[in-house]
Amino acid sequence: MECRPDGTAYLVSWSPADGYHFDEDVVRGPGRVVRLEAEPSDDTAADDDLSYAITCDATGPRVRPAPDD
Structure with a gap:
């Protein structure tokens, strides 16, 4: 993840949690908001998708849960 000088975020690489x-x-960016959505590897799993919105501010990246679109 990069926070660029113009305040945009860019996903360089990502790796999902086990499962x-x-x-x-x-949505890799660059942009004011970039997004990731991790889905359960087992299609029959009752687990929800994990969606995140990532932004940059003066102190660095900020990650927050995002609604599943």
Whole structure:
């Protein structure tokens, strides 16, 4: 993850937690907000998707849960 001089964020690389994967639900940037959505690897799992919005401020990256679109 990079916070660029113009205040935009850019995802350089990402890796899901065990039991999750990423597919097309990644907005890499650069942009004011970049997004990741991790989905359970087992399609029958009752686990919810994990969605995050990532921004940059003067102190660095900020990650917050985001609604699943």
